[in-house]
Amino acid sequence: MPAASASAGLLRASLTLLAGGAAAQLVPLLLGPWLTRLYTPEAFGLYHLLAAVAANLAVVACARYEFALPLVADDAQAAALRSLCLRLIGMVAAATALAGAAWAWWVGAAWPLWLGPAVAVLALLSLATLNATRAQRFRPLAWARVLQHGGAALLQGLAGLLAAGVHGLIAGPVLAAGMALAALGWPGPARATAAERRAVAQAHRDFPLLNTPHAFLGALQDTLAVALVAASQGAAGAGAWGLALRYLKAPATLVGSAVSQALYPQLAKVGCTRAGRALVVRTMALLALIAAPLVLLLWLAAPAAFAWAFGAQWRSAGELGRALSLYIGMHFVASPLSVVTLAWNAQAWALKLALIGQAAFVIALAAGLALDGLRGAGWAVSLAMALYFGWYFLSLARWPVEGA
Structure with a gap:
């Protein structure tokens, strides 16, 4: 496929997804100041802790086999992959329901019982999303x-x-994920024999062997971050961390998901070629131009903006936002690029690099918390991750490709 045609297709698909993402993000951004006056920072802290654990488990519930769907052209293989994923989701959902019950007994509260349903619906939604991505719907x-x-x-x-408290904060996203799943529809026929499931599992074994630990450890980074902040600063501190990251990463979630869902099929078609690398470099450059004013805005206005929008008790989240501004900008550029190594069959390399980045993030966070609380954690994370992402971007831009 010519580079110009691939870029045009990527642009059209990205704009469609971006329009939906903009509408999706507008409502929570507008309602956030209202929600912070309905719920306490402590309630937000518990919600963010459970949400992080649920996301950590849901992201690997299919052993990442759902991400192989855009790579297969044969409908029979796609059906076998869906069948394999559904069986894995059933097992993971049952195990997490039991884990949620044990967690509820340990803390003496009922809110961890939401863990099983949250993992199940998020895993099914991931399967339906990748199935729709394969069909370019x-x-x-x-x-x-x-x-x-x-x-x-x-x-x-x-x-x-x-006045539903933390249960209301948790139930809302779980039910909304179910609504999104209904909108995408059932992934399609998933009838397959055991032999067919074994065949596709073997053919795409790199996804559970390499991408699953990559995805799990990436999500574990968020879980450990909330746990470290909660242990150091209490539930209210975890609430401030969660609120800050939720708002600061909203642009990356909005643009990153749209671009990655459109970029993945295009890279899968052109492969690891000069055209594919050029497409990745153009994408990075465009994202960097968008990220630069975001970083400047956070540096100048984050503390006052958080206090004005959410109430004076949330000013610490704004101070954290200023400290994290460089990290947020780099993350904005990196977020859509996670699919590049999938399309280029470089999952082993990506896993090794991600392990380094996740270790750097957690160590910087812990050191910053010990030195200067939330603000110190933000500055330490920004410095460490700027070095990490800089190396990542340079590596993609210089990636060896066919014909080079």
Whole structure:
């Protein structure tokens, strides 16, 4: 495929997904100041802890086999992959329901019981999303994003009016993910024999062997971050960390998901070629131009903006936002590029590099917390991750490709 044609297709798909993502993010961004007045920082801290654990488990519930769907052209193989994923989700959901019950008994509260349902619906949504990506059904993908993110904030607000506490914060996103799943529809026929499931599992074994630990450890970084902040600064500190990251990463979530869902099929077609590398470099350059004013805005206005929007008790989240501004900008550029190593069959390299980055993040966070609380953690993370992402971007730009 010519580079110009691939770029045009990527642009059209990205704009479709970006429109849906913009609508999806607008509702939670507008309702956030209302939600922070309905729920306490402590309630937000517990919610972010459970949400991080659920995401950590859901992201690997299919052993990442769902990410092989855009790479297979044969419908029979796709059906076998879906069948394999559904069986894995069933087992993981049952195990996490038991783990949630044990967690609830340990803390003496009922909110961890949401763990099993949250993992199940998020895993099914991931399968449905990658199945729709394979078919390049970008309009339903855009609507699903609206329902998942916008619906979550609306349902949290309604639950807050009913004084539902932390249960309301958790139930809203779980129900909204179910609505998004319904919008995408059932992934399709998943009838396959045991032999067919074994065959596709063997053919795509790099996904559980290499991409699963990569994805799990990436999500574990967020889980450990919330746990470290909660242990050092209490539930309210975890609430400030969660709120800051939720808002600061919103642009990366909005743009990154849209670009990656559109970029992945294009890279899968052109492969690891000069055209593919050029497409990645152009994508990085465009994202960097968008990220630069975001970093400057956070540096100048984050503390005052958080206090004005969410209330004086949330000013510490704004101070954290200023300290994290460089990291947020780099993350904005890196977020959509996670699919590049999938398309280029470089998962082993990506796993090794990610392990270094995750270790650097956690060590910097712990050291910063010990030195100067939340603000110190933000500055330490920004410095460490700027070095890490800089090396990552340089490596992709100089990646050896066919014909070079």
